[in-house]
Amino acid sequence: MTSTLWIGTRKGAFLLRPGARGRGWKLSGPQFLGHIVHHIVQDPREPKVLVMAAKTGHLGPTVFRSADRGRTWREAVQPPAFRKAGDAEEARAVQKVFWLTPGHSSERGTWYAGSSPAGLFRSEDGGERWQPVGGFNDHPQRPQWAAAATPDGDLLHSINVDPRDPRHLYLAISPGGVFESTDGGAGWAPLNEGCAADFLPDPNAPYGHDPHCVVVHPSAPDRLYQQNHCGIYRLDRPERRWQRIGDAMPRKVGDIGFPIVLHPRDPLTAWVHPMDGQTVWPRTSIAGRPAVYRTSDGGRSWRRLDRGLPPSQAWLTVLRQAMCSDGRAPRLGLYFGTTGGEVWAGANGGESWRCIARHLPEIYSVTCAA
């Protein structure tokens, strides 16, 4: 495990690097102490470039960009913002930039951002200037799609670009559902058939669902995985109906959680971090016994991975951007950060875990950088 980890927290950004000769981890930072950092993402097309979504308690949201692997940062010239509303229109303002996704490999410098309230933004100059994507933000049905905000606001996240086609996009709104565009973001349609939404009056509603994390498999992009508020799902396109693969999880554990992480090459392998979604939704480790679960057969079965994790009285919460892999198969490293400020590393695909940082602020995101 030799990746660098960027940790986005409620109080700034931190960096974890492997120690000399692979011994331990070295924590550095904070950068932007006091800033609320939701996401820090490396550009796979230009690895020196990183983009960070940030705000502070007082000030409006913005984006910072680094062109030297995070040594120095510069604020976006034009951060994500909705267009000026007309007289009879809802006057929306970005409260936070929540999600960042690099664009297609053929579109150097292109990035997408998701906000709360749910908005989609695009930059074509490496994150310097952001434009609202009118096809989504001004879609006549958007007010219905994102009608029910959570206490933290409705969130647009899980922006996925089909690696075969830069015009084929997926995104998710919590709550609101999964949506697909095949024309570069000009038009959008819901893609939620088969997903449960037990909090809605209509169990077969076309939208209004609560996807927590949706990922397109990078090497088999017709396969999507989803960790939803109501279960774990898989979708094999061109099918439109999600299959609930979380039904194969142990009944006492259930299939509720925030993140889902995919193997970089094997489309049958994925990891989840289940949480307690019963009664009033504690969203902590089930029974105080944290574990990661892995499927190696596309969701037909799941294996518990908890060696090294606390065996009891550990009430961890792992948010949707706070779990990642280093992509270094076959001895793939997995990482997750907790709202209690711990970072855990799972060697060999999560076979054994150890805590590599603690006492950090509330962790919002953990991302790997090459």
Add this chain to the structure above:
Amino acid sequence: MSCTVRIPSPLRSYTAGAVTVAADGATVAEVLASLERHYAGIRFRMVDEQSRIRPHIRLYVNMEEVKDLSRPVGSRDTVHVICALSGG
């Protein structure tokens, strides 16, 4: 017309640490535009894309709180930017 603007600590990264700066303008909106010309990015941290003052920002001209950005500003006035937040 030039006035004085008092910058709170969360925004001093834009003013190179300056606590007070001079800005031009006959209204609060024009003063904010003047600040933006000199300190790019600072306006959007205080005022959203619909030209509304952000929830945890308060603007005063001298001792009077500003609700409307068209409020006039005189050359002897001081515009105070206040950051208001509670909790951890």
